[in-house]
Amino acid sequence: MRQTTGIVLIVEDNRSLAETLGNYLESQGFDVDYAADGLEGYRLAAENHYDAIVLDGNLPRLDGLEVCRRLRGEARNSTPVIMLTARDTLDDKLAGLDNGADDYLTKPFAAQELDARLRAVMRRNRKELGQQVLTVGDLVFDPASHRVTRAGQELMVSPIGTKLLHILMRESPRVVTRREIEGEIWGTSLPDSDTLRSHLYNLRKVIDKGFDTPLLHTVQSAGYRMADLARPVQKAAAAQPAASADPVAA
Known part of the structure; x- marks a missing residue:
């Protein structure tokens, strides 16, 4: 890949x-x-x-x-x-x-x-x-210290889970594809097909179990997103569409 x-x-x-x-x-x-x-x-x-x-x-x-x-x-x-x-x-x-x-x-x-x-x-x-403290809902991640809290409660996240959390919170509320995640964490040395799924499962247990609102979501056939869906996500106003074209000197 x-x-x-x-x-x-x-x-x-x-x-x-x-x-x-x-x-x-x-x-x-x-x-x-x-x-x-x-x-x-x-x-x-x-x-x-x-x-x-x-x-x-x-x-x-x-x-x-x-x-x-x-x-x-x-x-x-x-x-x-x-x-x-x-x-x-x-x-x-x-x-x-x-x-x-x-x-x-x-x-x-x-x-x-x-x-x-x-x-x-x-x-x-x-x-x-990478230096910014990230927040999604009541989940807070400080990349400098690798400290993760939710509703003020400190959470213990594995090293790979921390990398996953950083990517998903940094891109929130965008859906991040499996390819993007694997490329950023493992580069060209890709793990077997179940490795990412296992790490996401473990991360979900840590950050969502015991809390009323799930934050880590699987988007079927698209990827994964970190979002507080109990709160409306504000979307930028879109301009009217026009026909796209393909793009050294003009």
Whole structure:
């Protein structure tokens, strides 16, 4: 099974460029999704999990700056964004950064440079997320100390269970696929098919047994999620959909 480097959304209206970037990133282990205009890009980014977004500055229906501004504002989305644009003035770069972009790449550029910058913003984002105390319902996990409590009661979680808990709480309330979990914990040295199921079973016993509200949920044929379903999950407002397109220089 291929280990995924990360999931990237490319928002680019130049189909040839989008395909070139997508093919290269897939060859480097990324999973790639596409949007051909700003509204579709915003909708996909607001409704799905991505490790990074490659966002063209000049897009139909909604320009890249506005997409970025809305993601950071109304959608409260902190996914790393790399802006792509032919505009290379300092004012243009500052405008992109001021609207929430994490990095700025001027066309034309080498696909290898985009790959390197994607990995850099993803590493930085994962490091920041890894240091945050995570909370789902009354379950609290401190990654720094590996301390897990629920309703103030300290819980004893195994080392693999702690890794599982970190992934699921970090991504909550998103459904995390089996492939994503196995890739992050074991990499290419995958265990047998029952290992993950056994660890999840043990983790569920620790964090849910004896409590009124279950937090660890199996989503049939999709994966697993950590969520307090007794409380409504707020979803970002979606823009109107548009036809997707596939995405080094335009």
